[in-house]
Amino acid sequence: MAMQMLTWLIAIPLLGLVTGLRTMTAMAVLCWFAYAGHLPVDDSWAAWSGKLVTAIVFTVLALGELVGDKLPKTPNRTAPFPLIARLVFAGLVGAIVAAGLNGSGVEGVILCVLGSLIGAFAGFLIRREIVVWLGCKDWPVALVEDLSAVLGAVLAMGIVTG
Template identity: 65%
Template sequence: MALAVLSWIMAIPLLGFVTGLRTMMPMAVLCWFAWLGYLPVDGTWAFWVAKLPTAVIFTVLAVGENIADKLPKMVDRVSPGPLAARLIVAGLIGAIVAAGLNGSGFEGVFLAVTCALAGAFCGFLLRRELVRQYSFKDWYVAVAEDIFTVGCAILAMGVITG
């Protein structure tokens, strides 16, 4: 019971938040947890995330996103296109986790999308200020953000799967 409550009040919002930082990494982590059998999505509409090709595809997309993020001409995450992608993927993650927990899909989507919006803007503003005010190199901040995203996604999925 306590893990179920933690999943809804901490883990799903955390997955949404880090989706605001990196669109594909939380989805890749979720797919690996589902493929390993920790997130029970068999028999639900979200069965496809537990397939090996799905996990591999999202991992390749996540790696590509992490590489592209370090390029100087990359568009800001709060621009309309990237922001919309983050919100869509966050909603999908929230719905998948809710399906795996036999919970309300609407609540999962709402929590994840709301927190993805916060994550996108918080990450954008924090990274910008660390680079401008404190003269940190953007590449170092981006790598720290990558590590934070992976760690938080694994933590959240660990809470969700018990």
């Protein structure tokens, strides 16, 4: 029971937070956990997320996003299109986790989307302030943010899968 509460109150919003930082990272990590059989999605609508090809595609997209984030012309994550993409993928991640846990898809979507909003706006503001405070270029701070997103997604999925 306690682990189930941790999953719903901490892990799913954390996956959303990660999605707010990096749109594809939580999805890629989730797909690898599902492919490895740690998230039982085989008998649900989300079975596609546990396929090897899906894990590879989302990993390539996540790696591309990590590179693209460092480019000077990349729009802010709080701009309309990037923010909408984060919210859509957060909803998808929340729904897939809920399906794997035989829980409420609506609750999974809401918790993950709320986490994504926090991740997008707080991540943007915190990263900007750290760059100003350190007086450095943006990319070293972005690399730390990348690592934090990957570790956060792995931690959250570890909680989800017990």
